[in-house]
Amino acid sequence: MDKRFRDFLIDFNMFKNKHLWSGCFRDNSNCSQKVIKAHSIQNNKILNKISENGEVLMFGAVGGNEFGITTELQEQGRKKATTFTGFCGHHDHSIFRPIEDYDYIPGNTEQEFLYTYRATAKEYHSKKSVTNMYRTLLDLLDKGSYSEISKVFEANAPSEEHIGFMGDMFSGALFGSDDAEKRLERYRQKLNSDLDNRFYDDIITNVIVLEEEYHIAVSSMIFLEESLSGIKINDLGDFNISLAPLFITVFPQNGQTFILLSDFKRNDRRYRFIKEDLLKRDTKEIKMILSNIILSYIENLVVSPIRWKATEISTRNAITKLFDETTQEVDKPLIIDHNLDLFL
Numbered sequence: 001m002d003k004r005f006r007d008f009l010i011d012f013n014m015f016k017n018k019h020l021w022s023g024c025f026r027d028n029s030n031c032s033q034k035v036i037k038a039h040s041i042q043n044n045k046i047l048n049k050i051s052e053n054g055e056v057l058m059f060g061a062v063g064g065n066e067f068g069i070t071t072e073l074q075e076q077g078r079k080k081a082t083t084f085t086g087f088c089g090h091h092d093h094s095i096f097r098p099i100e101d102y103d104y105i106p107g108n109t110e111q112e113f114l115y116t117y118r119a120t121a122k123e124y125h126s127k128k129s130v131t132n133m134y135r136t137l138l139d140l141l142d143k144g145s146y147s148e149i150s151k152v153f154e155a156n157a158p159s160e161e162h163i164g165f166m167g168d169m170f171s172g173a174l175f176g177s178d179d180a181e182k183r184l185e186r187y188r189q190k191l192n193s194d195l196d197n198r199f200y201d202d203i204i205t206n207v208i209v210l211e212e213e214y215h216i217a218v219s220s221m222i223f224l225e226e227s228l229s230g231i232k233i234n235d236l237g238d239f240n241i242s243l244a245p246l247f248i249t250v251f252p253q254n255g256q257t258f259i260l261l262s263d264f265k266r267n268d269r270r271y272r273f274i275k276e277d278l279l280k281r282d283t284k285e286i287k288m289i290l291s292n293i294i295l296s297y298i299e300n301l302v303v304s305p306i307r308w309k310a311t312e313i314s315t316r317n318a319i320t321k322l323f324d325e326t327t328q329e330v331d332k333p334l335i336i337d338h339n340l341d342l343f344l
């Protein structure tokens with residue numbers, strides 16, 4: 001890869017980290033002054049359990065290939081891992097008590113609501129940050145402040161062609177993320193009003209319990225594209241049809257592993273394959289299917305360094321390969337690797 005382009009991508013990642021949204025997802029008169037780094041996966045109960053010397057593994061960019069940046073599992077301090085500046089101290093502390101201070105009990109709708117709520121807040125933060133970043137980039141491009149976009153341009157200003165390319169790329173990305181931001185804003189209002197009313201029945205959760213403790217954890221909101229039999233659930237190429245989010249939470253607890261698959265009641269028919277098909281499969285198959293979904297849709301995944309080191313190289317390579325090749329892709333099948341097992 002062109003070194004200039006690689007430097008540009010590295011600067012771009014730094015730029016991204018400088019434009020993170022900071023605010024409280026709850027945002028009401030009880031907010032404390034300071035927005036904190038809130039954990040999207042419980043620090044004391046879960047990250048603590050799966051960390052080694054205070055470190056966990058998460059996918060992160062490591063370097064370039066000809067298409068951009070490749071990713072690999074890397075160590076991250078558990079105090080920083082999976083955190084986001086999306087809650088004030090008061091709300092982060094008070095809202096999540098039922099899942100921070102108590103073990104999860106399948107069927108507890110308040111706890112299931114809170115897992116969904118936190119996954120939405122994380123996604124909201126991410127979309128706000130990305131939109132914010134592209135607006136700033138377009139603004140800098142308009143003003144001709146190229147060196148503020150990337151240090152690469154300090155010595156040589158970008159060519160007309162390069163300026164055109166960046167303009168198309170930034171506005172294209174802004175178009176998509178602007179739309180996503182509006183959608184997340186609607187989810188935020190809905191979930192905050194449900195939280196006010198302690199109304200948890202609009203979140204439908206299917207729970208899978210594995211009778212072994214796997215040391216991985218996931219918290220995320222995704223738009224699954226198709227069911228196991230290939231029926232379209234979300235068309236990511238058509239923003240006019242309303243999207244149906246799926247909230248995925250995975251964590252180990254007391255010798256078992258819990259997988260929570262939640263959706264909004266109004267979308268439950270679109271995800272009926274979960275109850276009618278997925279839940280009826282055997283454990284090995286369920287693990288394979290979930291491994292595919294997690295690795296091709298989710299970045300907010302934490303893996304135990306101890307378990308990872310004890311895993312065969314071929315399995316590790318298959319996991320890294322699927323993550324690296326699919327997270328940015330659309331229009332992908334539900335199962336890509338029929339032998340995959342992320343449950344380490």
Ligand SMILES: [Zn+2]
Nearest residue numbers: 024031088091
């Ligand atoms: Zn607050």
